[in-house]
Amino acid sequence: MKTVIVKYNAGNIRSVQFALERIGVNGIVTDNVEEIRAADKVIFPGVGEASTAMAYLKERRLDQVIKDLKQPVLGICLGMQLMCKHSEENDTECLGIFDSNVKKFESPVANLLKIPQIGWNNITNLHSVLFEHVPENSYMYFVHSYYAALGADTVAITNYVINYTSALQKDNFYGVQFHPEKSAAAGSRIIENFLNI
Template sequence: MKTVIIKYNAGNIRSVLYALDRIGVEGVVTDNPEEIRAADRVIFPGVGEASTAMNYLKERKLDLLIKDLKQPTLGICLGMQLMCKHSEENDTPCLGIFDVEVKKFQSPVDNLLKIPQIGWNNITGLYSAIFEHVRENSYMYFVHSYYAALSADTVATTNYVINYSSALQKDNFYAVQFHPEKSADAGQQILENFLKIQ
């Protein structure tokens, strides 16, 4: 089985590679369209800014390619947000795989909200093959200022002032806002589940 990680101008790619390595899978980092299309699994990671990342993908026509992927594909963090329809971050049109708006966290008037959300938060309402053997309310590591709103494709929910989508799924597309590659054993289980999806 071949697992590729889409190479683009966003961070944390090495962390994903190492996490795969810990479960005995060798990932290949590439932006070669043929190699991505031929892979059995595609991981679309990322830490960064939405418009810069989208521009990079468009210049290389990776935007069209990602939308058309047929194999199980997992977006992580910014990767998840880019798979949505639109992001408030610099008013960026995104890939539109999920019909979901990405918004910025807002402080309630009576409370100082720390943005970005940094740290461990729990995931509930788990409803996807990637959560097999992952218990309800498991803690995952999050670092983000923007969130995907709740939608029909929500398969995990997290609360940070409001309830939002911590995971989305539609057909062969899976997406998580947290970092499974940094979320200890529970995160590793999710990566293992993704690699096992039929």
């Protein structure tokens, strides 16, 4: 099985590669279109800013390549957000794979909500093969200022004053807002579940 990690101008690629290595999988980091198309599994990671990341993908025509993939694709954090329709982060048109829009967290009262949300939060209403043997209310590591609103493709919900989408699934596309590569044993389980699809 060949697993690729899409290389673009976003961080945390090394962490994803090491998380794969810990479960005995060699993740190939590449922005080569043919290599991405030929892979069995594609991981689309990301920490960074939406408009810059989208511009980079478009410039290399990776936007269309990702949309056209037929094998299982897992977007992580910004990667997941870029697979949504639109992001409020610098008013960015995204890939439009998931039927969700990305909004900015807003504190209803000053300082009630620290932004970005940094830390461990639980995931609930789990409805995806990604969460096989992952109990309801498992804790995952989140770092984000923007979130995907609840929608038809939502397969996990997290609460940070409001309920928002912590995982999405549509056809062969999967997305998680948290960082499974940094979420201890439960996160590792989710990566394994994805690789076993």
